[in-house]
Amino acid sequence: MIEPIPAVTLPPCSSPEQEAEWLRQALHTWLDREFLPEIVNDKIAERASSVYLRQRMEGENDVGCLLIAILTEMQGFDFSKSFYSEFAVANAVSDLLLNSLGIDTCCGQS
Incomplete structure (x- = not known):
């Protein structure tokens, strides 16, 4: 029988603003490196990190739920x-979060 993929949970957030700033910088760097550096990349990273901040402040720790929230609001x-x-x-944010937990996003192994 096929086993479901277990949820990935972030540790409780003690400093949501610091986490959001880390995410903003990491996402901006990823966006600039993946294709071309664009002015809009800063706005994208800012918007995604603000969604992340709000979700974390509301107590959301599940990476999958964070991904869906960012996807929905970025629409x-x-x-x-x-x-x-x-x-x-949303996928880049998920990868960055998983990498911060030491989870290999390529194969799902730590």
């Missing part, structure tokens, strides 16, 4: 001046 962002979409951004 309202204007990506017309970017190579990215809400899916790419």
